[in-house]
Amino acid sequence: MEIPTATLIDCGLPADKAKQLVDLLRQIPVQSDEELWRFLTAEVLTPVIPFGVHQLLYQRVFAERISNGEPAPAWFPGERELQQSHLAEWLVDLNLADYDAVYDWSISNRNDFTSKLIDSLEIQFREPPQQIMDYSASVEEVEWLRGATLNIVESCLREKSDETAILFQRHTEEVQRLNYRELRELTARVANGLTEAGIEPGERVAVMLPMTPESVAIFLGIIAAGCVVVTIADSFSAEEMQVRLKITNPRLIFIQDVISRNGRQLPLFAKLEILPELAAVVLPESESLAVSLREHDQLWSDFLSADSELTCVPRQPHAETTILFSSGTTGSPKGIPWDQTTPIKSAGDGYLHHDIHTGDVVCWPTNLGWMMGPWLVYASLINDATIALSDSVPTSRRFCEFVQNANVTMLGLVPSIVSAWRSQDVTAGLDWSQIKVFSSTGECSNPDDMFWLMSRAGYRPVIEYCGGTETGGGYITGTVLKPGVPGLFSCPALGFEWLLLNEAGEETTNGEVFFVPPVIGLSTRLINRNHHDVYFADITPGPQGQTLRRHGDQIEALPGGYFRAHGRVDDAMNLGGIKVSCVQIEELLTQSTGVREVAAIAVAPPGGGPGQLVIFVVMQNRDSCIAADLKQEMQQMIRSQLNPLFKIHAVREIEQLPRTASNKVMRRKLRDLYQSEEL
Numbered sequence: 001m002e003i004p005t006a007t008l009i010d011c012g013l014p015a016d017k018a019k020q021l022v023d024l025l026r027q028i029p030v031q032s033d034e035e036l037w038r039f040l041t042a043e044v045l046t047p048v049i050p051f052g053v054h055q056l057l058y059q060r061v062f063a064e065r066i067s068n069g070e071p072a073p074a075w076f077p078g079e080r081e082l083q084q085s086h087l088a089e090w091l092v093d094l095n096l097a098d099y100d101a102v103y104d105w106s107i108s109n110r111n112d113f114t115s116k117l118i119d120s121l122e123i124q125f126r127e128p129p130q131q132i133m134d135y136s137a138s139v140e141e142v143e144w145l146r147g148a149t150l151n152i153v154e155s156c157l158r159e160k161s162d163e164t165a166i167l168f169q170r171h172t173e174e175v176q177r178l179n180y181r182e183l184r185e186l187t188a189r190v191a192n193g194l195t196e197a198g199i200e201p202g203e204r205v206a207v208m209l210p211m212t213p214e215s216v217a218i219f220l221g222i223i224a225a226g227c228v229v230v231t232i233a234d235s236f237s238a239e240e241m242q243v244r245l246k247i248t249n250p251r252l253i254f255i256q257d258v259i260s261r262n263g264r265q266l267p268l269f270a271k272l273e274i275l276p277e278l279a280a281v282v283l284p285e286s287e288s289l290a291v292s293l294r295e296h297d298q299l300w301s302d303f304l305s306a307d308s309e310l311t312c313v314p315r316q317p318h319a320e321t322t323i324l325f326s327s328g329t330t331g332s333p334k335g336i337p338w339d340q341t342t343p344i345k346s347a348g349d350g351y352l353h354h355d356i357h358t359g360d361v362v363c364w365p366t367n368l369g370w371m372m373g374p375w376l377v378y379a380s381l382i383n384d385a386t387i388a389l390s391d392s393v394p395t396s397r398r399f400c401e402f403v404q405n406a407n408v409t410m411l412g413l414v415p416s417i418v419s420a421w422r423s424q425d426v427t428a429g430l431d432w433s434q435i436k437v438f439s440s441t442g443e444c445s446n447p448d449d450m451f452w453l454m455s456r457a458g459y460r461p462v463i464e465y466c467g468g469t470e471t472g473g474g475y476i477t478g479t480v481l482k483p484g485v486p487g488l489f490s491c492p493a494l495g496f497e498w499l500l501l502n503e504a505g506e507e508t509t510n511g512e513v514f515f516v517p518p519v520i521g522l523s524t525r526l527i528n529r530n531h532h533d534v535y536f537a538d539i540t541p542g543p544q545g546q547t548l549r550r551h552g553d554q555i556e557a558l559p560g561g562y563f564r565a566h567g568r569v570d571d572a573m574n575l576g577g578i579k580v581s582c583v584q585i586e587e588l589l590t591q592s593t594g595v596r597e598v599a600a601i602a603v604a605p606p607g608g609g610p611g612q613l614v615i616f617v618v619m620q621n622r623d624s625c626i627a628a629d630l631k632q633e634m635q636q637m638i639r640s641q642l643n644p645l646f647k648i649h650a651v652r653e654i655e656q657l658p659r660t661a662s663n664k665v666m667r668r669k670l671r672d673l674y675q676s677e678e679l
Helices: 005-010 015-027 033-043 051-061 063-067 079-084 086-094 099-108 110-121 180-196 213-224 238-248 269-274 342-352 372-381 397-405 415-424 447-456 531-535 582-589 630-641 667-678
Strands: 131-134 143-146 164-169 176-179 204-208 228-231 252-256 258-261 264-267 279-283 320-327 333-339 361-363 386-390 410-413 437-440 462-464 466-468 473-477 497-501 510-516 549-558 562-568 572-575 578-581 595-603 612-619 648-653
Touching: 005 015, 005 051, 033 051, 051 063, 051 447, 079 086, 086 099, 086 110, 086 342, 099 110, 110 131, 110 342, 164 180, 164 213, 176 180, 180 213, 204 213, 204 238, 213 228, 213 320, 213 372, 213 386, 228 238, 238 269, 238 333, 252 269, 264 269, 269 279, 320 342, 333 342, 342 372, 342 473, 361 372, 372 386, 386 397, 410 415, 415 447, 437 447, 447 462, 462 473, 473 510, 497 549, 562 572, 572 595, 578 582, 582 595, 582 612, 582 630, 595 667, 612 630, 612 667, 630 648, 648 667
Parallel strands: 164 386, 204 228, 204 252, 228 320, 252 279, 361 386, 361 410, 410 437, 437 462, 612 648
Antiparallel strands: 131 143, 164 176, 258 264, 320 333, 466 473, 497 510, 510 549, 549 562, 572 578, 595 612
């Protein structure tokens, strides 16, 4: 391979190093692009080499594939993945040749697939199931594990005693450890405390906490007691918190007094002022902070039971364990219950797609209010792995140091975090070589950012992962059995069949995703909506007469079995990895000064990546210009009344919003208009 020395110097490589690399490249015999890339990533392209050199060599090695529009892998499976991964073991067990064969088997034999997954995860039952799935009523109302009783916490806290359950860092640089026995005892003290407080199985208990060892124990303790966790993200405004609490009407809430971010203390417990009747158990962030409790509140230390013996309440498979919220397209959030079977989907994806093994250390900056919080708990603990938690801001150098010091082996994130790391070069000098797998979810990935991320750990795969709160995991993802292409999905999730359809209901290579149920983990009810109306109403059967379920994502199928995400086709968007309704934002921002109408859209930046929030406004006085401070006013409204994590990228004035004959805003036209203006 011939590359001029000056070109490498322009990429940031010192002159002496550039000359050495030129000499080395000349000596490499002609070989396939895969063999050449394997050599370069093993012997040359270390994290200390300027990233521009990585980009240059990647583009040169895969020039033919790139020019032909073919996916160009930046990672190829090695001996470990092909022989020691969980999926490799399944190939041997099933006598199948490759991933595609396993996938075809999994959707053609859903009963056997689910049964094998349950056995692989060693799910604990009080009474074993008489039937894996019963959809005699309809595939909309499938009954999983009929005849069984279980409490999923028993599968999370099997007797592992001194093995590490949680690694955590807060306030100091020291990484602390909680073993499985200690987590089990703390979980028991929560569960027994609920029983002693008179809270019965089936009743709801809310949680509004950051991810800490205590919040994990609270989450598990509520479920162990047979109760239902109502999870609310700690970033929500008081108003958004109130909406969710009124929908679920919990008996009690666990909440922290304040939460520290970027050196500032933000009030959390104070948000309950608008709900004086709801009793709280308050966890002080620091022992030095005094908390002013209301008459019916308790401190965490006073609530905990002295009884540390864990006895889980057995439940029916369809019994609720958790209520999470996902924004619908009508503005108000959908309450989505997870039952005792949903964690099997979460843990199963971790086992099959993220290849989580006993002893792995799994880190994913998230919150119990988002589905990846419960997913992290189940995918780690059911697979006998360790959860890694830090109170650091995920975009900070301190968090990246924690990843190194905790020896994280599976690191999950949202693409916005990667973009921030790369722009600030916060991983420079760190050793992430212990990482085996990255994973990305919540937003569309920028391929260049994901290529950069892979290079920071000596080239490890990024498992792109997409699903939803109502799926319990992913429907499209990646696998360690296939080469990894930056920013692309490499496979549909095992056991999960779906179709891409155009507006005429015909199969296509770039269209809207429709699920083909049944799939374990897929919701069968909502607590504040009609499930059929939301997901099944007015959908024409599939090409083979299948019952189809709408989802709302737009996916493009590419050569080689790869896929690219194109965001949403409905009125929802993902901002910073958080799904939110356009309508929810619009209803708030129509209160802005001088504004008559508002339309909110998410627009992918040039080159792809996370969606950026763009606001179109129709002003009350068409002769006036948008006030210079309108964007600032709108941002403050979102920060105080919706979510401070949602950032407005741009505000644009428009004379009239484009609408359909039924008066629905045509957001696709607004996206096209904005992108044409930016060219």
